[in-house]
Structure formats: C-alpha cells, structure tokens
Amino acid sequence: MHQLPSRISMRPFGELADLDLDFADRDRPGLVTALLTQCASGTDIGFWWAQPVSRRSAALLRLVAATDGVHSLPFSARCPACNEVFEFELQLAPLLGTAEAEGPIQVSLGPDSQVTLRRPTGEDLRNWRQARPGTPDVARRLMLDSLLLAGQVRPEDEAQLSAAIAEADPLVALAVGCNCPACGADSEVPIDLDDAALARLNARQRALLRDVHDLASRYGWSEAQVLALTPARRAQYLALIEASR
Structure with a gap:
C-alpha cells in the first residue's frame, strides 16, 4: 500500500x-x-x-x-417517532x-474463533462496484471475503463482522446518535x-x-x-x- x-x-x-x-x-x-x-x-x-x-x-x-x-457540515434528519424534520x-x-486508525481489524467470534480483516480501500470500492452483486447479502459476502486475512467467515457471522468494521473504522459507515428537539426521542441517523x-x-x-x-x-x-x-x-x-x- x-x-x-x-x-x-x-x-x-x-x-x-x-x-x-x-x-x-x-x-x-x-x-x-x-x-x-x-x-x-x-x-x-x-x-x-x-x-x-x-x-x-x-x-x-x-x-x-x-x-x-x-469547520462543520449541516445535516437534516426525520424523527422516526414524531416525523418532524430537524437539523444538526x-x-x-x-x-x-x-x-488515523491503521492495521488489521481483529474480531473474536467465540472462545476458539477469531477473524482478521484488513481495512477496505478505494481499490476495493472499485472492484465491488464492477462485480455488481445482485443482492445486499451477496454484496456483504463479497466484501467480507475480499477483506479476509485470517480465519473463516460463516454466514451467521457476517452481521457481526460488518458491525466490527463499522466500529473500528467509523467513517466507512457513520451513524450519529441524535435527540429530536420536538419530542425528545433518541435515534441513530446514518x-x-x-x-x-x-x-x-x-x-x-x-x-x-x-x-x-x-x-x-x-x-x-x-x-x-x-x-x-x-x-x-x-x-x-x-x-x-x-x-x-
């Protein structure tokens, strides 16, 4: 790299x-x-x-x-509880x-199972786009398989691994916790x-x-x-x- x-x-x-x-x-x-x-x-x-x-x-x-x-960017969201649009x-x-985070992502799937993933790159984005996966499940499997450095990815582990990538590399899949100013409900805004x-x-x-x-x-x-x-x-x-x- x-x-x-x-x-x-x-x-x-x-x-x-x-x-x-x-x-x-x-x-x-x-x-x-x-x-x-x-x-x-x-x-x-x-x-x-x-x-x-x-x-x-x-x-x-x-x-x-x-x-x-x-020094900041404005966003808007719709509250899932009261349907009001608010800005932040x-x-x-x-x-x-x-x-600035570097290095592979280690994910423990149990006492005897660990998976090591590398961080996705621009080249990965290009390859995934060119592959044109037919469904979200196929796309997620393609992504995880291409990022796998060590261990085995089972279908039942895919959601946990995707979440681990998002947690370790927040800008890849950012979600922001918001409090609706109209009704006070909490929500996560992608x-x-x-x-x-x-x-x-x-x-x-x-x-x-x-x-x-x-x-x-x-x-x-x-x-x-x-x-x-x-x-x-x-x-x-x-x-x-x-x-x-």
Whole structure:
C-alpha cells in the first residue's frame, strides 16, 4: 500500500480542470479518486486508489474545508417517532481524527474463533462496484471475503463482522446518535459523508460556472481568465454587473 505522507497539502476546489469533473457520474469511487488526485499535492491516482476508505473520506472533508472555509457540515434528519424534520451539525475535526486508525481489524467470534480483516480501500470500492452483486447479502459476502486475512467467515457471522468494521473504522459507515428537539426521542441517523462532501463541491462547481458565464458574457473573458481572478476580485466584478442591471 502507498504510504500516507506526513502532511498532504489540499488546494481549494475551483481551478480550470475542476470544471471538467462530472458530478453526475455514478462511478463515485472514480469521481472521489479524480477529485483527490487533482486537489492534493504530491499524490497520484494510484496513491488514492490504495488508501483506506476512511482516509479518502477524511481527505474529501479536508477538501471541502479548504474550499468553503468551514469547520462543520449541516445535516437534516426525520424523527422516526414524531416525523418532524430537524437539523444538526457535525464538527469536522473529530471526524478527521478517526481516519488515523491503521492495521488489521481483529474480531473474536467465540472462545476458539477469531477473524482478521484488513481495512477496505478505494481499490476495493472499485472492484465491488464492477462485480455488481445482485443482492445486499451477496454484496456483504463479497466484501467480507475480499477483506479476509485470517480465519473463516460463516454466514451467521457476517452481521457481526460488518458491525466490527463499522466500529473500528467509523467513517466507512457513520451513524450519529441524535435527540429530536420536538419530542425528545433518541435515534441513530446514518450519514453518508462522501455524498455530503460531493454535494457541496458540486454546488461550488455550478457557482463557478455561473461566474464564468456572467463574466464571459459581459467582458468576453475566457474560462481561464475568469478563474485566474481572485475570488474577491471576481465578486467585485459580479457585483458591478448586478448593479448595472
């Protein structure tokens, strides 16, 4: 596996090449890999395919933070007890800290049975997607078989092993305990961090395209010329355009 550099510099999303990324692409592992390869200095595509899923998710969150200047992400959930929708925020720093876990995952299935699993990587995500398993049970078996380093996986152990992976590597399958502000009921809300990060970067790309359209239409500048402007100067020109309408 490629070793993680001690510190990877992540530039904000928003350069000319970033406009070519297709956020409608259903190949999410490929999209995440392309994003991180473009925006993280000193890395290549092979590096990000080899990284554990949790580190890829953490890097994606760092990219959002570098782009939007945020320290938390907003989420909403519907209370299963009273059906009210409520909002909450997740701080990024604690999430990024959970991605530092390394080494195999040891799971005891009884006094004489132990299973050792490796942590899933981006390459695993690509392979599982290409395999196109027909049912969730087949998908779970495929995943566990490909992660198995030692021991035997019995069908009755699959749920426990999946839970062990989620506990040892929280960003792989994050769930947040929430208290409904309307009725007080407790619930666990599953969170798709990659989906949330990609949605913010997609919104950023759409905003950049609108900026390019407005400035190119008024001044005749190219995409490269528009994006070469600092965000502050770009905003000033856009404000002048808006004021003249």
